[in-house]
Amino acid sequence: MTEKSKSQKLIENIFLKKDAKRDWQDNYIWLVEEVGELSRAIRSKDCANIDEEFADVYAWLLSLASTMDINLDEVLLKKYGNGCPKCQKTPCGCNHREEDDEKV
Numbered sequence: 001m002t003e004k005s006k007s008q009k010l011i012e013n014i015f016l017k018k019d020a021k022r023d024w025q026d027n028y029i030w031l032v033e034e035v036g037e038l039s040r041a042i043r044s045k046d047c048a049n050i051d052e053e054f055a056d057v058y059a060w061l062l063s064l065a066s067t068m069d070i071n072l073d074e075v076l077l078k079k080y081g082n083g084c085p086k087c088q089k090t091p092c093g094c095n096h097r098e099e100d101d102e103k104v
Contacts, residue, residue, distance in 0.1 A: 002074040011062040019063045027067055031060040 084092035
């Protein structure tokens with residue numbers, strides 16, 4: 001088992017007691033709201049606000065994971081620890097992302 005990151009531990013220390021009282025759907029809604037704020041900051045090129053919104057999105061993602069008893073470092077390494085999940089190369093050597101872009 002991988003130890004939780006400093007970031008995840010920090011957010012747990014600050015917010016877990018409060019966030020754990022909500023169900024996962026409510027915490028997820030908060031995360032999505034912050035992603036929307038990040039999107040608006042990026043689209044408007046509001047550089048002063050972009051850093052803050054990235055931090056908010058990351059904090060809510062960490063908090064949601066913690067309330068669901070998920071260690072984000074552990075699941076990230078499990079999926080991407082050997083490189084690209086499709087071709088197992090670092091950097092990715094396949095074109096699955098380009099193929100996805102063509103579908104949009």
